[in-house]
Amino acid sequence: MSFELAKHWPETFRHAKKHSPFYRELFRGLKGVPTLPTLPTTDKKTLSERNLDFLCVPRQRIAEIVTTSGTTGKPLLWMLTENDVQRLAVNEKISFTCAGVTARDTVLVAVAMDRCFIAGLAYWQGLRELGCTVVRVGASSALLVLEMIERLQPTAIVAVPSFLRVIADKARETKFDLKNCSVKKAICIGEPIRDHAFQLNPSGHAIESAWGAKVFSTYGVTELANSLCECAAGVGGHLHDEQLYLEILDDAGNAVADGEVGEIVATTFGVEAMPLIRYRTGDCAALFSKKCKCGRTTPRLGPIVGRKNQKLKLKGTSLFPSTLQMVLESTGGVEQFVIIARAESELCDAIEIVICGDVTTTTLREAIQARAKIVPQIRQASRAEIEKLQLPPDARKRRTFVDLR
Template sequence: MQLYPTDNSILNSGTAGQEKRLQQLLSYLAAHSPYYHQLFTQHQVQVDQIKTLSDLTRLPTTTKEDLQRRNWDFLCVPMDKVAEYTSTSGTLGGPVTIALTDNDLNRLAYNEYLSFTCADGRAGDVYQLMLTLDRQFMAGIAYYMGLRRMGAGIIRLGPGVPALQWETIKRLQPTAIVAVPSFILKLMQYAKDNGIDINQSSVKKAICIGENIRNTDFSLNILGRKITDSWTIKLYSTYASTEMQTAFTECGQGKGGHHQPELVIAELLDDNDRPVAPGTPGELTITTLGVEGMPLLRYKTGDICQYLTEPCACGRTSMRLSPIMGRKKQMIKFKGTTLYPPALFDLLNERDEILDYVVEVYANEVGLDEVLLHIVPAETTEECDHRIRAYLQARLRVSPHIKYVTIEEIQKMQFPEMMRKAVKFLDRRS
């Protein structure tokens, strides 16, 4: 069953096109999804009465916990129709399996084709993939298939090993890389230590995954500035999740991740599951369009961001998302101050005295949040310690606990067994 468009017809049909596909999705879920069939019955949902996008608020939401608890009740096809098994990273609780059909894999390729072309990609580019390409990681196969569809060249090198990355760049001359921004800094440091002129390399742009490179006003944050201050390279930010099988990717204007309306309906909701206004933080809640294996309806991602509706200077008119401000369940209330991990990461990235870090949060004996920073210092001196503590006190107005560790110790914390992403945040709260 072909559930997603293969041309731009729906892009030109606006809200009416999304509403038609929403009605198709509701009928499909009622007929094929054990989870949603039960949910509709429980809440007395008549799917034929849901006609418009504004009617979505009449439907219940779905959470990560629902997906974890009843994973296989979301499957809408027989097991013999599953072509690929992927899984979430398990950052918040246990990992979730997302099963894809052949049609879903084609949709995934279409999604990334749109994303790479949005980020000024073209057939003549060669992309070096500096990310996990196995371990059921959807993004790895998605990028690969999207680049193939676009007609670009691909170098599947995988994560880490700066020496090998630079040797391959020198030998194969890629024009672009796909990488985690903090790893790009490690690439730059290796180049500096080994006499490599990064601005004479073939790489002219980077698709940045997994970490913010911008503030909510779309200016480059500390991490983004650290890259571009030394490397004349164009950065493009992208946001996606395994569950929604869709990405929000920046164009060359760098003013937010562009919505792909033919593939997903996006809502931003307040704590009462009501839509928020443009420019107001809300929880991104998505409804997948065109997914055959495990479609989702009003799925709350847990990610807090803002949205804009005015047309972009690139000519696209779809909604744009701001950088993710934080995850709802990772919010920290520390000595009267509300913090999200990305804001802490920005502060820690800013200081040359801090080479690497992991942020740990735990509950104290009275149930309040405590923050412990595991830091690799540039120097093990009292002066360096004083600069770090004074800086954090000035910027946070509160003093987190600090534990200095070695590079070897931080790497063990960041890469526990079977994890495919670097762990920068440890939530020890029950």
Template sequence: MALRQQLAYLAHNSPYYQRQFREQHINVADIRTVADLARLPFTTKDDLQRHNWDFLCVPRNQVAEYSSTSGTLGEPVIIGLTKNDLARLYRNEYLSFGCADGGADDVYQLMLTLDRQFMAGIAYYGGLLELGAGIIRVGPGNLAAQLANIQQLQPTALVAVPSFISNLLAFAQEQNINLNDSSIRKIVCIGESIRQEDFQLNALAQKITGQWPNVQLYSTYASTEKQTAFTECGQGQGGHHQPELIVFEIVNEGGQLLKAGETGELVITNLGVEGMPLLRYKTGDLCAYYDAPCACGRTTRRLGPIVGRKQQLIKYKGTTLYPQTIFNVLNSFAEIAAYVVEASRSALGTDELTVTVAFRSEDWVEAPARLRQALQAGLRVLPTLLVAPLPAVLARQQADGKRKPSVFIDRR
């Protein structure tokens, strides 16, 4: 019912989809089930970038909030949300934090931006208000302030990018503070993967839990276009689907639907969105879904870890790999304070790969050699490895005024 309502809404209100339906002779009344969606064309990131405002289904005076994508894979896209969309967004995060074992007795420290048109920040804030939890809005960065608030206000949970938690642990160690003695019991991890394809913790997550065994990590996956999150429960076996808010498909290169456990591209259709709903939107993210009932008691399908993005595939010296594979090697080195992976194009049109790292101490003279060995073993090829001072690497991560650090820069 919700899908049919969203299709009728698009046919009546969306300039972009009205044009698509007309040109391709589509009658949305014929689309009655999720399986019928296969009869409709995909929407791509390029479509959204080139026709951004044609996706808006309401007059501008009904847009309550303007959010934008981060621009990781091209020009940022503006997403307009109505008041009802914001309420839906908060509901989504209320359900997500509840799935991640959150409750009204928790106090969450938000280690992320709530400005710069960042949809996730306002979504987390609204969802936690609906949950009835306490909120500490510290924002990104500023390790000293983060640590001071943990000590003074005693939050029970953090919402943060995992690599930032790794930096917080290093800073706390420098200050002779043991975070295992703190009030923190769980961390909702955003923006970066914490699991391998088999759901085991990856190197970054193992680094965190190795130093901070008292915390439970929860993975969450979302994007501005989805306006919906897939969040883990305590079982850590994938992000739970919220079927009343979104429809998803996993497709192969030919666009055919894949079965449970098969890796392909995630395609989403929003439900209940008024401002800029998307129909069969190809996210570019590669993953699999699982439909066996979860041990937590939920029976919804679950999304497995994101293994890569189609546009970020690197073909280097006869080997194909995604940046996450490189991140997993780099994150296994406690000596590395920061890194940037850069893909570029050679004069011959082939992919080039450079990894720039900053070490926590200049005394670790053996680290570069061990890192080269690990990269060769983990990737089967050896990228160009550069060592730079920490400020230079951090500055490169924040290049072009991006609102969050970029550990992968694609110049191809």
């Protein structure tokens, strides 16, 4: 058993069992503190169905509420106490330190700060904790980012890779010399920049070459209020083992060997509001325990190589088809629809929604953006075309989600 596990596990177990209605029920009858791997796992489905049964504190102690995709069609609510927000700040501080960011850096936070996302909040808190100068440029205007680069000479940027590429395109268009700009580090969230051999993928290469900056991959999960960021060696995100314990499990639920790919299953340490024990993230990756070139001895999580189920991953967020289905079903005027998922890259799907009915694509896009936090491609088609997509000759039943990944 690792030092941090031995140190934090008993308190984590007791807190969850005593205060969370879900865990009280799950662990009923257990005496003492059981060994972690002997306990059952939970997943997003249970989290969605029993959402507030995971809450361990009275509502008046909640400082921040964020959301992430659920499985019931409604976003999952995730709550943090003031101490949880501070834990988040410390986590991001360690992550940014890992990427070599220091108090002397001026950092552009080019991710959404609103729409109930945790990411913007986490980065902002962490950079402030680290003592950096933070510029919350957001993710809506490439021109604003370029203007701030010119006026403030920032040294680092946090963004989704696809947005970094949009900014690079805008720089080319406006003859802005991005390659020689002040930004030397790009912390990349939500989309892969490496393949599973840790080599930069085309997106990672494109960003490094356009920006003249080094890219750092970071992986985070809202419910864990935690992220793992690469160091300069670029061989996996370093785990903050005083805050999080990871197991990598195979389909049968057994631990895989060091360096083998399996599902990431996490247990949070030090969380007050919504602690999680053996939570199946649905993401698959490998964990490496060998000491890193940077000298850190904490385990490293390799690139996410796949998903366990239908979860759609899109530009820094993820959602289930049911979320889109629910929006489409509840928007007036939509008569027929089909959602098509295609693989854009290993970790990013392209979603096309084909509809017919008396509704404009603008109205629908706004409804989807408000409730699913994505901006999909929407196309009007004839009823006949949609029915053909819903019921191809080889299908046994009509479907509104077509997985072509």
